[in-house]
Amino acid sequence: MKQNSEQNLSEVGQAGAVTQKRPFTAILLDMDGVLFHGMEPIDGAIAFMEIIADFPHAFITNNPIRLPQAVADKLEHIGFKRPLEKFIVTAGEATASWLAQQKPGFTFFAVGAKGLRQSLSQYGNEDPENADFVVIGEGEGIDYSVITTGINLILKKGAKLISTNPDTTVDAVIQGKRRVLPGGGALVAPFAAATGQTPVTIGKPESLLYEMAMQVLGVKASDCLMIGDRPDTDIIGAQKLGIKTALVRTGRFAPGEALPQCMQKPDWDVNSLSELLRVFGW
Numbered sequence: 001m002k003q004n005s006e007q008n009l010s011e012v013g014q015a016g017a018v019t020q021k022r023p024f025t026a027i028l029l030d031m032d033g034v035l036f037h038g039m040e041p042i043d044g045a046i047a048f049m050e051i052i053a054d055f056p057h058a059f060i061t062n063n064p065i066r067l068p069q070a071v072a073d074k075l076e077h078i079g080f081k082r083p084l085e086k087f088i089v090t091a092g093e094a095t096a097s098w099l100a101q102q103k104p105g106f107t108f109f110a111v112g113a114k115g116l117r118q119s120l121s122q123y124g125n126e127d128p129e130n131a132d133f134v135v136i137g138e139g140e141g142i143d144y145s146v147i148t149t150g151i152n153l154i155l156k157k158g159a160k161l162i163s164t165n166p167d168t169t170v171d172a173v174i175q176g177k178r179r180v181l182p183g184g185g186a187l188v189a190p191f192a193a194a195t196g197q198t199p200v201t202i203g204k205p206e207s208l209l210y211e212m213a214m215q216v217l218g219v220k221a222s223d224c225l226m227i228g229d230r231p232d233t234d235i236i237g238a239q240k241l242g243i244k245t246a247l248v249r250t251g252r253f254a255p256g257e258a259l260p261q262c263m264q265k266p267d268w269d270v271n272s273l274s275e276l277l278r279v280f281g282w
């Protein structure tokens, strides 16, 4: 545990319930690499969620593949208490909401797994011939023909290129093996290269997901602690808004691994959620 804020730690105290004095009143949680890898809960994550169950918290994920209902299903299936869907903010939901603000009744061409298409369809209509937006998500579905359709919409029809998230990779477990999958930030690259258009990016470290989560919790940035495994998205995005941060080394970075020099240190840098509980005296 690298202690970066002695004042914060002293305010938290050493023992007692979660209700004791603390430097935040709500928790925002990333999920991949924090609560689970693929369909496997991370050691200590279920116990952590049970201990903070009555504490205001929301889940924010750059993963646009699943709708909030499917995320809640997954959490329940792998052993977590099922959260209310309104407390799950995905990059797919945030993208759909943002596009609806830009152009009510928008049309889209979605690239990636079907969850993104479902999110966008709540506010817009799919139209591969005349889409207003070419929206890049994650998961299967990108091939030569999809890239061709997307770049022609941008170059010939004036569609705008949207990336649900900037993650270049996604950590996954497939048939019991840890695998690295391409993320939204990688899948958008051929569209950007072919058209010369810089995508508008929605997910962390941009502010929209944090803002949507804080709105549903009824809290402000200075009230919150963000727990994530990726310094480049989870931590930097929260720091920009003035949200306190805890980095857990159960995903993108392993215990002891050096962090990028260009980023500010998180307020807490711990090996696991179990260690964070000990630090907070919970």
Ligand SMILES: [Mg+2]
Pocket: 030, 031, 032, 033, 034, 228, 229, 230, 251
């Ligand atoms: Mg993560």
